[in-house]
Amino acid sequence: MTTPDVRRAGNGSGKITREAVLAAALEIIDRDGADALSMRRLARVLDRDPMIIYRHAPGKAALLDGVAETVLGQLQVDCADPDWAGQLREVARRYRALALAHPHVVPLIVTRPLATPLGLRPAGTLRPLEDILALLTRAGFSGPDALHIYRALFGFIHGHVLDELQELVENPDETDDLLRLGLHRLPIGEFPLLRGLAPVLGGYKGAAELERGLDILLTGLTTTLPPPGATRPPAPAQHPAS
Amino acid sequence: MTTPDVRRAGNGSGKITREAVLAAALEIIDRDGADALSMRRLARVLDRDPMIIYRHAPGKAALLDGVAETVLGQLQVDCADPDWAGQLREVARRYRALALAHPHVVPLIVTRPLATPLGLRPAGTLRPLEDILALLTRAGFSGPDALHIYRALFGFIHGHVLDELQELVENPDETDDLLRLGLHRLPIGEFPLLRGLAPVLGGYKGAAELERGLDILLTGLTTTLPPPGATRPPAPAQHPAS
DNA sequence: ATGATAATGTCAACAACGTAGACCTACGAT
DNA sequence: ATCGTAGGTCTACGTTGTTGACATTATCAT
Numbered sequence A, B: 001m002t003t004p005d006v007r008r009a010g011n012g013s014g015k016i017t018r019e020a021v022l023a024a025a026l027e028i029i030d031r032d033g034a035d036a037l038s039m040r041r042l043a044r045v046l047d048r049d050p051m052i053i054y055r056h057a058p059g060k061a062a063l064l065d066g067v068a069e070t071v072l073g074q075l076q077v078d079c080a081d082p083d084w085a086g087q088l089r090e091v092a093r094r095y096r097a098l099a100l101a102h103p104h105v106v107p108l109i110v111t112r113p114l115a116t117p118l119g120l121r122p123a124g125t126l127r128p129l130e131d132i133l134a135l136l137t138r139a140g141f142s143g144p145d146a147l148h149i150y151r152a153l154f155g156f157i158h159g160h161v162l163d164e165l166q167e168l169v170e171n172p173d174e175t176d177d178l179l180r181l182g183l184h185r186l187p188i189g190e191f192p193l194l195r196g197l198a199p200v201l202g203g204y205k206g207a208a209e210l211e212r213g214l215d216i217l218l219t220g221l222t223t224t225l226p227p228p229g230a231t232r233p234p235a236p237a238q239h240p241a242s
Numbered sequence C: 001a002t003g004a005t006a007a008t009g010t011c012a013a014c015a016a017c018g019t020a021g022a023c024c025t026a027c028g029a030t
Numbered sequence D: 001a002t003c004g005t006a007g008g009t010c011t012a013c014g015t016t017g018t019t020g021a022c023a024t025t026a027t028c029a030t
Helices: A018-032 A039-046 A050-055 A060-072 A084-101 A103-115 A123-138 A143-167 A192-196 A198-202 A206-224 B018-032 B039-046 B050-056 B060-072 B084-101 B103-115 B123-138 B143-167 B192-196 B198-202 B206-224
Strands: none
Touching: A018 A039, A018 A060, A018 A103, A039 A050, A060 A103, A060 A123, A084 A103, A084 A123, A084 A143, A084 A206, A103 A143, A103 B103, A103 B143, A123 A143, A123 B192, A143 A206, A143 B103, A143 B143, A143 B192, A143 B198, A143 B206, A192 B123, A192 B143, A198 B143, A206 B143, A206 B206, B018 B039, B018 B050, B018 B060, B018 B103, B039 B050, B060 B103, B060 B123, B084 B103, B084 B123, B084 B143, B084 B206, B103 B143, B123 B143, B143 B206
């Protein structure tokens, strides 16, 4: 870093907003993961003293919550969509897109609310829940049924996204699936099936898997719960290739 | 075994095994969460110098992986069960029981494999996968289909367990659901539906929810994929492991 | 028994961490 | 002028994970 003007502690110019802090934190996490986020490093990115951060967030934990909130807050739900099942599909797809865009944030989204009661969670985290409840009650479902559907959907999405991220590999340069997945290091005798499935594991397509899961989930839901109104059956939907 | 010989710096008696280290680590995590686990505190529990730990694990990260592995390693699969669907059900129930017994370990199980390619993960983590592949191929499924079923099942389980843990609340003493969930702190205008569903949220029963989800999933799977069992068993029914 | 070799435990030290507390500026309202 | 408040900076404390050197003990061929 060539700094001709040596200020003792780096200070840029202009005010620092909470959004700027969170954006910088997200940048670090996206690049190097959540463990790489330290107050001092974040301050270096902001070109300020580490202590300013505490003017915009009460502590590091709140900061992580804030990052998770900003990402999850980008998930939009169209409460007015008359085709509730289709809307749930799109929400799932958008969620997956968000997760792939910010893979290092997914652990935060999934993990941090574990110790926090519902009402104490940041508002941005609760917005999708409320919106989906709105969508479903507007479609005629009872409150408890809507809640049940929300749980089933997000349970599925969380699980799917985690599983898909687990299958991502860092060096896609390697052509041989066995090597790319590191499967050659496994004891041959103990994991014969796993090793044999290397090519299938390598060719994993998350988007298709998501659609298949959604088919199962939505048909299951519409047959289990009374689909209100004189609306149509679920319609297995078209699969966009990707 | 019982040597009440007190040496200068904390050292107990007897040898320290890797299992003992992991057990102590699990104890700390179960009590106070993963963040509370520090090398020094772990050493205090073991009544030894902090540095011994490095003789049994290359670092803290490996230690966390080890804890996740020991817990997940307790999940047993009966590969020989002829009723594959029933066996998957039981696996799901056992997984849930494990998660409820060690709630603080779930984030580790779910999060740590995210950066590690399949083959480099600890063997105990891969055992359930291999076992379920064995169960399903023995039931007549093709390799890719078996893998698909595994993904669907564990995606669902992961999601369900995370969602259920999020609904657990720390002070179940409070009688009023609104207060217990902290929902009274939410802006009334912004989250009307959510607040209205407080009693339903409070009465969440994870076991029933799991069974409902399993119903949906398993029926969906058996209709989507060719269930090889009852009607006509195809040729390679028996496949000796070699 | 003897000495060599490895395993195992101990200690001090380091750099980096989160954050409390004091201090300093700048500025709009009185 | 004076005050309150918000934003920004600096120092310092206690803790963390880990390194490298050192000490002790076990193992084993000779």
